[in-house]
Every structure is written in C-alpha cells, then in structure tokens.
Amino acid sequence: GENVEQHPSTLSVQEGDSAVIKCTYSDSASNYFPWYKQELGKRPQLIIDIRSNVGEKKDQRIAVTLNKTAKHFSLHITETQPEDSAVYFCAASVVTGGGNKLTFGTGTQLKVEL
Amino acid sequence: NAGVTQTPKFRVLKTGQSMTLLCAQDMNHEYMYWYRQDPGMGLRLIHYSVGEGTTAKGEVPDGYNVSRLKKQNFLLGLESAAPSQTSVYFCASRQTGTGYKGEQFFGPGTRLTVL
Numbered sequence: 203g204e205n206v207e208q209h210p211s212t213l214s215v216q217e218g219d220s221a222v223i224k225c226t227y228s229d230s231a232s233n234y235f236p237w238y239k240q241e242l243g244k245r246p247q248l249i250i251d252i253r254s255n256v257g258e259k260k261d262q263r264i265a266v267t268l269n270k271t272a273k274h275f276s277l278h279i280t281e282t283q284p285e286d287s288a289v290y291f292c293a294a295s296v297v298t299g300g301g302n303k304l305t306f307g308t309g310t311q312l313k314v315e316l
Numbered sequence: 317n318a319g320v321t322q323t324p325k326f327r328v329l330k331t332g333q334s335m336t337l338l339c340a341q342d343m344n345h346e347y348m349y350w351y352r353q354d355p356g357m358g359l360r361l362i363h364y365s366v367g368e369g370t371t372a373k374g375e376v377p378d379g380y381n382v383s384r385l386k387k388q389n390f391l392l393g394l395e396s397a398a399p400s401q402t403s404v405y406f407c408a409s410r411q412t413g414t415g416y417k418g419e420q421f422f423g424p425g426t427r428l429t430v431l
Contacts, residue, residue, distance in 0.1 A: 234418040245406065245422040290387055297418040301347060301366050302410060303374065304420060305356040
C-alpha cells in the first residue's frame, strides 16, 4: 500500500518568513495530493491540493509543488502569520475507484513566532 | 448545511465495554470514512464505505466494525473496547463523479478514552 513520509515534524519560523514542509510517497499510481491544516482541538481542513497532471499550484500565500519522478511534493507558505500556527498534514491517494483512500503523513507542527 | 457531524463529542469507557460512534452528513456524499488520530501518527483509516450498504477495511480495522444502512450515516462500533483504542476518531465524507476533486470533509471528532 501507499506510504507517505513527512518532514520536518516540527518547524518554528519568525513571522514574515517562509515555511516549507516536504512529503514523499511510494505508490506511483497516486494522483491526488491534498494538504490539510488542523488547529488545536479542531478538525482537519483542506487548504490546497494538487493533481498529478500539474506541477505547481498557488493560492495566495500558499503553494504546493509536485515532482512525480521523484515522488515528492511540498507545501510552501510565504509571509507567515501567527494564525498559520497549526499542524499540517500531507496526504496521497488514487482518485479513480478504490474509495479514494487517503494515506496521511505524520504531520508537521508549525509555530510562527512574533 | 451542517456538513459532517459526529456523536458523541467525548466518551470514557471501561475496558470491555462496547459503544457506537455515529457520523452523519447532509451533503449527499457517496463515500464515507472513519479515521483515528493518535499523537505523532497522523490519521489512519479504519474502515470506509463507497455507498449505502457497502463497507471495506482500511489500514487499521481490527477491533472495529462499521455499518452504512443509510447513505447519510456511517456507524463505527467497538464491541469490546481496549486501552489501545483510546484516540480521537474522525469521520469524513466525499462526493464522487466527474468534476469533483478528491476533497474529504471532516467531522469535528470524537475523543474516546478507554480505561
């Protein structure tokens, strides 16, 4: 089955700096890669996702890049703000039958310091 | 729309007791999922369903059973709870069909403690 590894497990940045979180996956059939943000005590919420036919996607201060050959994808947050502090999860799945089962990484605790 | 809701929000069980967690969604989604979240381990899929009357095992199904008698509801059962099942349980749902991306919508979670 799919295996997703995520690094780093914790990340501390100064407000205004950029943050990068990296994930690798093992199943070359995976074609959908979402990123979820989870604030303390809350549910995971999708912040951005990318399909395997696209190399990069951007939404305001967040962007995701995908390298299918190397089987890795990354989340980039620019101009970080205190409200970006949360746990971020990457995931991978095959969006064609099979129930679209998401395999999650183990999460990155991002702390944005003032 | 309420989205995805879960009942109860919190529960404490003694070892060997049984309980059922209820997930409900009002978005007419076909697919529904149960995950457990443990510190440092992300979310792991327990069971899932691709439609009313169907269920399938996920990554960590042992000790759990599920049922999907109605499209909008997905029940997770623990027949004989064990301390290892102490966790936060999340339900999620997803629409299918052309034009829908793979986004899963999560419920607020159920915090279960087994003593």
